[in-house]
Amino acid sequence: MMDDLKNELYKMLEQVGQSHLLRYWDSLDDAQRTHLAGQIKAIDWPRVLEWLHTAEGGISKESLSRLVPAPYKPAVPVSQDDKTLYAQAREKGEAMLAAGQVAAFTVAGGQGTRLGYDGPKGTYPVTQLKHKSLFQVFAEGILRTQKKYGTCIPWYIMTSNINDSATRAFFKENSYFGLKAEQIMFFSQGMLPAFDLARGKALLEAPDSLALSPNGHGGSFEALRSSGALDDMAAKGISTISYWQVDNPLIKQFDTLFLGLHSLLGSDMSSKALIKRDAKEKLGHFCLLDGKLTIIEYSDMPDELLYKEDEAGLLAFRAGSPAIHTISRSFIERLTATKLELQPHKASKKVKHLNENGELVSPDKPNAIKLEFFLFDALPLASNPLILEGNRQDEFAPVKNAEGDDSPASSRRYMLDKAVRMLRQAGVNVPLKADGSPDAVIELSPAIFGDADDVKANIAMIPEIKPGSELYIG
8 A cells, every 4th residue: 555655656756756755765765755755745746846946035126117106095094085984984994993803913923043942933922011912912812802892703723833832731721811712723834845056856854754845925815815714803893904914013913094995995915114214124115016005025125215215305215115914815715715826935044954965964064945925915906905004113023033123022112112101192101211211011901001091991900100110900
């Protein structure tokens, strides 16, 4: 029986020049052979190899010459028309939440490796005093929103084969942080093989295993379809999806203005934008290419565009993407009704693999090509894509690096700054140091406090804040 399986696999792989993946077959036991066979059969090899040869590593110079900055709506309306629209949008967003039309969607397929943390990134203890994980922060925000609008918000969490079982176990061990187990749906994104840079051969990381990696957040569309999540949303009456990445604890999960504008303007896919701190900040750029909205990665933008200024002396390409979106369920259904053909991106990476002698090699320079899909590559396919300026101080504090910018330390500082602003806006006295920074460490429970109005509504809970104190309020 195993001989028949080997012959079947060999025939499949020989046709695409990848038969080397079976070189250890005869030394494997039945369980290992079954594991390797499952991985090989899960790959659409002709399609993946076509991607390998057609995927772009960047954007062409000719396309760059046609880029113009994409327009965006300001965080605070200026014109009277926008003031009226924004007021209507907030009412619409609140009505959508109260009617149970909004779902949460978090992409959480990564590990905390860059943070020096062994585990799914979503389990990383991010808050200053209670050391709540990213997942707990989000769960408590959902609880707060549910209570406010008298609804139940389904939460869809996309993991990967790398961390799916650990993520599920984490939620179970923590009793789903007060949410109902049945309102949370976990599913894994797809995986793609890594290929040798020189020869285009798929790599093995073990005799019975391909060198696989998650196919990127752009793989979430097909994963939503294949997992049954889209069908589940339809059955629950969900029309709109609030999307965020797992590394941002300051995310404004259910921004009623954002949700309402998305609906009123008939957008398929809407995006938050942050005004870049400087030309070199590592955010993708919202651009128009031949009239179609697209995002160009910071690494693909030449200096002449990065530093280009408009008539007001501001960066022309200043609208950066923090990967915060509102997406219509119907848009994803249309995209995935047939095989979704987003163009993958390729990048040179360091990938552990078995060499010709069967030794595990950890390269010190890029040795392989990884293919990855980006969610924002769906933007050119969207009708009426909206860009809304976000407030960096209130909704963006990613945890990506062990130190420096976008680190746990910087994220906790931004969370503290937001807590202080909320308290002071509600009239609470917060002691400050001579340089204006908070003279206390304060952590507000996301289950109770989302903005200054929540502080005002729960003002009886707020104790006196003394200089040098550490205070958890919740």
